[in-house]
Amino acid sequence: MxxxxxxxxxxxxxxxxxxxxxxxxxxxxxxSPPLTSQQIEGQHLYNVRCEHCHGENDLALKPAPPDIRSILLRDKLPDGAPATDLAVRRIVLNGKGKMPSFAGRFTEDQMQALLAFLRSRPN
Ligand code: HEC
CATH class of the missing domain: 1.20.5 (Single alpha-helices involved in coiled-coils or other helix-helix interfaces)
Incomplete structure (x- = not known):
């Protein structure tokens, strides 16, 4: 028993x-926690504006544009610079190499949303 x-x-x-x-x-x-509504807006902007190069590489660029999802959760950008909001914002505004400038393409709110998305870890 x-x-x-x-x-x-x-x-x-x-x-x-x-x-x-x-x-x-x-x-x-x-x-990973669900995305906030701001991050979801940023994800949409990323999908429309960035993903065709950074994911699909539809222009067959060589070298292929780097994977930048969750880039702001990493220490460094692909070029080795510290991964900060300011650095990403500058690249988006000025362009870099074969990446075009997006100056005037995003409102401040949209830029904030894009940065918030790049600081998330989507499922
Ligand atoms: C026409 C293709 C294209 C589009 C669209 C594009 N990129 Fe890029 N991106 C590139 C290429 C090519 C590089 C590599 C540039 C280099 O190092 O010369 C790059 C690099 C970057 C880098 C890393 C830079 C570094 O020095 O480490 C970031 C961050 C970035 N892109 C963000 C974005 C964001 C955010 C968007 C959307 C708003 C975007 N890109 C849209 C082609 C593109």
């Missing part, structure tokens, strides 16, 4: 352990 109770306690303990391992796995490794 006593042993049976102990066995079922062990079973419960191992179930709890499995459940918490699963939770840590899901939350710790794969969970």
């Amino acid at each position: 006593h042993r049976a109770r102990q066995r079922s306690k062990n079973r419960i303990a191992s179930l709890l352990c499995a459940a918490s391992t699963t939770a840590v796995f899901l939350l710790g490794c794969h969970y």
